[in-house]
Amino acid sequence: SQQGEEDPQALSIQEGENATMNCSYKTSINNLQWYRQNSGRGLVHLILIRSNEREKHSGRLRVTLDTSKKSSSLLITASRAADTASYFCATDRVSARQLTFGSGTQLTVLP
Amino acid sequence: GAVVSQHPSWVICKSGTSVKIECRSLDFQATTMFWYRQFPKQSLMLMATSNEGSKATYEQGVEKDKFLINHASLTLSTLTVTSAHPEDSSFYICSARESSGTGDTQYFGPGTRLTVL
Numbered sequence: 045s046q047q048g049e050e051d052p053q054a055l056s057i058q059e060g061e062n063a064t065m066n067c068s069y070k071t072s073i074n075n076l077q078w079y080r081q082n083s084g085r086g087l088v089h090l091i092l093i094r095s096n097e098r099e100k101h102s103g104r105l106r107v108t109l110d111t112s113k114k115s116s117s118l119l120i121t122a123s124r125a126a127d128t129a130s131y132f133c134a135t136d137r138v139s140a141r142q143l144t145f146g147s148g149t150q151l152t153v154l155p
Numbered sequence: 156g157a158v159v160s161q162h163p164s165w166v167i168c169k170s171g172t173s174v175k176i177e178c179r180s181l182d183f184q185a186t187t188m189f190w191y192r193q194f195p196k197q198s199l200m201l202m203a204t205s206n207e208g209s210k211a212t213y214e215q216g217v218e219k220d221k222f223l224i225n226h227a228s229l230t231l232s233t234l235t236v237t238s239a240h241p242e243d244s245s246f247y248i249c250s251a252r253e254s255s256g257t258g259d260t261q262y263f264g265p266g267t268r269l270t271v272l
Contacts, residue, residue, distance in 0.1 A: 079263075086248065086265035087199075132198060136259075142189055143250070143261050145199045 050133060050146040058154050063120040065149040067133030068113075074136040076109055077143065078118050081130045090118075090131075125155045157183045159251045161264035168239055169272055175235045176267045178249030184229035185251035189261070190222075193246040205232045239271040 050067045057063055067076070078090040093100045093109045093116065100107045106119040120127055130150050134143040158181040168174050178188055186207045191199040203224050204212045211224035221243075223235040232251075236243055249264045 084246070084268065087263040089263075141187070141252070141259065142201060142204060144201065145191075148198045150196075 050131075050149045052149060053147070054150045054152070056152040056154065057123055059123060059125055061123055063123050063127070063151055063153070065118045065131050065133075065151070067116045067118070067146050069116075069133075069135045069146070070114065071135075072138040073111070074138055076107075076116050077134045077136070078105075078107060078116075079132045079134060079145075081132065081148075083129075087132070120151075123151075123153045125153050127151060127153045157181070157251075157253055157260070157262045159249065159262045159264040161247075161249055161267050163267060164265060165268040165270075167270045167272065170240055171238055173235055173237045174239055174269060175233055176247055176249075176269075178232045178234070178251065178264055180230045180251040180253070180262070183251070183253045185232075185253060186229060187252045188226060188232040189250040189252070190224060190232075190234050191248045191250065193248060193266075195246075199248060202234075236269065239269070241271045244269055244271045 073095055075092050075094045077092045079087040080090055081087050091102045091105055091107050093107050104121045109116045130148045132148045133146040160179045162177045166174055188205040190202045192202050193199045201214050202217045205224045205226040207226045207229050213219045221237055226232040246266050246268050248266045250261045252259050252261050
């Protein structure tokens with residue numbers, strides 16, 4: 045079963061704008077990871093944030109984690125058309141040694 | 156990072172036939188591999204956890220007799236969809252876990268698209 049939900053389900057923005065996606069989860073985690081998936085393709089690992097971290101950056105990506113609210117956000121700055129994809133959060137739960145995926149956000153960046 | 160391959164990348168079969176999908180960890184040993192299924196416009200759902208040398212652990216609602224998993228070596232796990240039906244058409248993704256001193260990391264294969272006619 046899925047660990048949690050992501051919102052929005054779909055997001056459409058203009059190139060150059062920032063995109064923010066949110067992920068909520070239900071149980072205690074070791075870490076939370078974000079992945080990208082282009083249509084019909086495999087997963088690309090973007091970034092991992094550990095439970096004792098609050099914020100992490102990687103290039104144009106910024107991830108925050110609030111364990112008290114059991115939520116995370118992924119910010120993509122200065123978006124590009126090539127960022128168009130589905131984005132999934134995945135939690136590495138304390139109670140289970142496998143990743144559990146959120147429902148995903150479909151991001152469309154318009155040129 | 157580590158590489159996980161899947162073969163085939165896509166397969167079309169007739170209803171009632173069986174299809175085998177291979178998942179290999181190319182540059183590391185994986186005592187644990189995972190099989191996920193993804194329907195169009197949906198998220199990945201864990202089907203089963205495959206442990207080398209022992210029986211797989213299936214998630215609730217996944218038929219173990221229909222989705223046969225074999226993890227015969229530290230670098231290979233196979234998923235066989237037996238007596239496939241059109242509703243089994245989906246994108247199947249495997250993942251292999253690498254354990255190190257700093258913790259576990261899951262690496263994902265590129266997926267296999269199964270279409271059952």
